Amino acid sequence: MSLRHFPLVLALISGLAAGARETEVRYLSGTGPENAVPWEFLCTGGRNSGIWTTIPVPSCWEQQGFGTYNYGVHHRPSKDKPNPPPLADEEGHYRHTFRVPAEWRDRAVRLVFDGVMTDAEVTVNGRSAGPVHQGSFYRFHHDITALLDFEGENRLEVVVRKKSANESVNRAERLGDYWLFGGIFRPVWLEARPRAAIEWTGIDARADGTFTADIHFGAAAAVAGRVTGVLVDQYDHELSPPLSAAIPAGAAKATLSGRFENLALWTAETPNLHRMRFTYSPEGGEPHTVTERFGFRTFEVRPQDGLYLNGTKIILKGVNRHCFNPDTGRTISRAQSYADARLIKEMNLNAVRMSHYQPDKHFLEACDELGLYVLNELAGWQGAYDTPTGTRLIGQLVRRDVNHPSILFWDNGNEGGWNTEVDGEFAKWDIQQRAVLHPWAKFSGVDTDHYEVWDSHVKKSAGPMLYMPTEFLHGLYDGGIGVGFRDYWDVMKKSPTVVGGFFWVFADEGIARTDQAGRIDNAGNLAPDGIVGPRGEKEGSFYTVKEIWSPVQISLPAVLPPGWTGADIRNEYQFTDLASASFRWEWLRAGPEGETLIEAADQAGPVLAPGASGILPSPLVVPAGAEFLRLTAFAAGQVVTVASAWTGPVAAPPPAANAAPAGAPDWLGEPTVLALRRQDRRFEPVPAATNPVFRWTRQPDGALRLDYEFTYDGPADVLGIRFPVAEARLQAKRWLGHGPYRVWQNRLEGGWLGVHAMAFNDATPGESWAYPEFKGCFRDWRWLSLLTPEGWLQVTNLSGVPFFGLGRPRDGVNGLYAMPDLGLSFLEVIPAMRNKFHSPEQLGPQSRTREVAGIHRGSLLFRLDRP
Template identity: 55%
Template sequence: MEFNRRKALTIGTVGVATAALPAPGAVSAGEVAAAPAGPATETLLLTGADADHTVDWDFQVTSGRRAGEWATIPTPSNWECHGFGSYHYGGDLVPAEKGNYRHSFTPPASWAGRRNFLVFEAAMTDADVRVNGVSAGPVHQGGFYRFRYDVTALLRLGEANLLEVTVSKESADNSVNDAERRGDFWNFGGIFRPVSLVSYPAARIDRVAIDARADGTFAARVTLAGVTAAARLTAQLRRLDGTAVVGAFSVAVASGATSATVTTTAAQPLLWTAETPNLHQVELTLASSGGVSWHSTVERFGFRTIEVRTGDGVYVNGRRIVLKGANRHTFWPTLGRASSPRLARLDIGLMKDMNMNAVRMSHYPPDAYFLDLCDELGLYVLDELTGWQHHYDEGVGAPLVEALVERDVNHPSILFWDNGNEGGWNTALDDDFAQYDPQRRAVLHPWTTFSGVDTSHYQTYSSTASKAAGPAIFMPTEFLHGLYDGGAGAGLNDYWKLMGGSQRSAGGFIWALVDESV
């Protein structure tokens, strides 16, 4: 369910190919983006790139403000923030409220013979998608996750196509509503992250999962598709300035293969930590056995090793770390959950100005560019499957774990996966994370002890003293509640001295970074 967003060839709105452009936040000023060695992934944005750069789509909401009226709405966005529908907080569900979207687009005629996917970075909450009047596939359920449809057979290349999307603010699956819509946070509706068409060569690198350790060992587990003859997968490691780290390395690929793994070892690579956010990239090329390039892509990563040493602490690259963090919702008072790299950078800058080194994604995976910026600027991350005291059923939850991990697996900033929050975890999903993560990062159950880490929330001063002296690693994923009530800072110095003096304290995450008001 992943597509490579690092160095995709971007097609402008007039259908003209431009130079290889990174997605927002993927490459910082001064970095050198390596040109792909062979045919690249090509992307046609259908919405704007983010909430600061939008494209108007035709839109109608079925209830609330302006119900039944066809108008236009900037996308990506939440429709409540543009005068449509109704604002809702917490468990106030309105199942009837839906948004109908229409948009015309023209895919390049040069995409003939390629595999073409319609990719949604997220939509709240159920999305029913049609291309030229034909269903693109099953209704997607889950409001914070990337999903895609193979629309190769539905597109009319080189001419106008019609995309229609019905977004239901509440889900037809009650467990999705339990996990996402009955929490202690705002419920919005709409296509609030970008939508794009992504085109691959017929034989392609579909996704990449990297395990790069502090000792220099490197492995990339590569998912392939469309390989109809013997081939070879070649890799090259570089720093972001283009300097090669090791020589090229490769592996043979049999006809019909759907995966391959390439490995190497780099001598004393620059390591990634929040204090030294050194990044690397791997250039991957799938080619015929005769050397004809079929598809090339570039993925960014960092060399680092994470350890949870039972009864001791959390270690990165062999050094014990203490997380000084905040819980962060993706939120802006005039935009809801629609965001941009500019706003993400503001939040990260605020956290770092306050000497924080960590952030917990509460209570859902963020925009991909937020994680890009955490990689670049240096913040440790807890990435979270949605759940607030209720969880997804396994049938709907398993594909969402897959979507979460496949999208985010290569971010060195991510230390842990959170399986829901405060009882909102489905234990049947605990072992799913490792299926897609070759690093096998620990899974947490925020609010309780799991994976050797006690993450208990909102302990009193005396119970914090007991926890800090206990046998488990103590790292509250929420403490000193300060949302709306302004109380968080009042006792922080006392709590922090107590936690900082504990042999097994791994820090903690204050609730929350900002008040969330529209």
């Protein structure tokens, strides 16, 4: 069936659809936290309990000043804590009155809850609406037609129990490694539709144009009739002849099938979406119509080969994401869902795992529209639902989400939180028969093991089983994710059986405690695991991942050689030619207050197929006076990578305005050799370097030149010279070099050459979120200016000392390291960072202690510009 040819049956389509009624929706709550509706409320325990008041719906009641805060694993029994404190078991009692239109009298009316934590008992006008629902993250409904008063007010009452009466629900949901909340945390609405109606649909739309849809009916669909399906555009204009099928009396479902041509396929790079309008016309009854959005695509798991989308092998570059907001808990707005998806895309990721539960539907809609591959997950963190509960909840999960083209896999729980008896339930509901994963285990031909050390990672990457860690490089504080990633990815990208990986985790899950004046609480070191802060603040690892996983790889020499004519580039898209990209060349020098642009040029991307390499010719010769080049690649409306290189010699830092230059100040103190070795989580001095020599020479302008050398042979994690400068003297800095974020030995990527400036901050990653951090180590620098009470201390790098260091970097609660005080240091070796589970030795070659030998030299020029 071709979309280019429209037979004269279009009139028949219109006739079949004429008079068809769509489901009418009326919200009883807000659609999100931004427009929540007040309901009457009483909390039975904890803060503000025992009194009737109001609460916004949807919301988490802890964030509205009620109840008790719990973090799941604090209440999980363990060998060290066999009798943990009990979970808070307060109840929330909700009351709300509403009216329904009189014309709904002849329709079926259902009451829909998109998510309630956790047991929900519902009554309407004093009568039970249905069985107590157990399971926090799943959409459920009750048919309340027979309970309604169509002439007056209706009284809705909901009792929500934070702790479930079903212990398997508590094991799966309430004892996880995340914050627990209570409440009606997702929207509530009424749906009215004909008595004989479409219950739900499942669509399987393949890359070859083959289309199959199962249209499921409720119990009232026992009469004969007909169902049709028509492709429509976003304005509901019909784009195809109808697919049609007769429905015999008593049928539970009907199947439509056909084939379409000339389709734009769905991928994460080309998220082309289509819409199908289904109409059910029962004999003698009112037609009912629903419209579903979907994408044409074919996804395959080929054992010992790879993941294929539309016949092309793909790699999932992913991150785990909680549904979380520091102010509203698990109650998320549509705007935040789209903002999170855009931020993940900005990082050059193409995949996201739902950890550890079904997300808000609008997040999946964002993934469909913006282009992200999804692993959708049944809840279960090291604890599983019992079989009846898991069976029921899988049906709810799949029925809601089956038509999202972004979803490639279903996850049955996480890290042992799977009940193998319910693995087959996904296929009963999923017309696409997607594969099911057990994250942390080998299942469905995919090894998803978590947090592999380097040697095991290399072994698993070698196959023959497909390898895709669904959690790796744990991002606690400033460790993990970007730290050690270059080594891990270099192994992964060379393997034909590595099909991707998912970082832990997207955002620090710190909650703004309403019982502590809004203090962000990370539950110690349990929740600050993100690559961004709780409000989206970008850590240094964000840009490391963005560079390493950029689909446009640019290679520049550190210094452009004479006769240089262009950059090496590689297209690491899987479906997109680089002709769709663009590039901007900027030739710059450092000016008195920042960067000065010498010359710039824009350039269209070359024709370069996915996986191919080539040369991007420079549109300009290196202009006179340029000190560095910055080359930026743009694709899909955003920056995908920035590369930079020195063009040649660099001038000394420009003097401060109206300054009176002088030599180094007395408070700078005398330099000493700094040689440290990491011992577990501390840094200890190693045997002193021998033959240290420090030669000071006054220059004609009053500046002081320092030439130094020392001999050191052996292992070192920190090596260079240090001045004992107190942090209290440092007010701001400006430097020409690679920045603006600090680096570790095993996280060097992610910055660019330029003039970077910032005021002093004393940031503690995972506890405060002032990024970039002022303190730490910084690389590839040519000059450094430090604002002190006496003026600007200017330091020029005369000999290419690779790093400078400042202060004592802070770490979080129970930190990864007790960092050394770097004072003001100039370093040849800087430390590698660890992650939550692995020391640097376990993370690969780039992370290991350096072995150095011989004489170590450097030359620096100091000048104090007094105001």
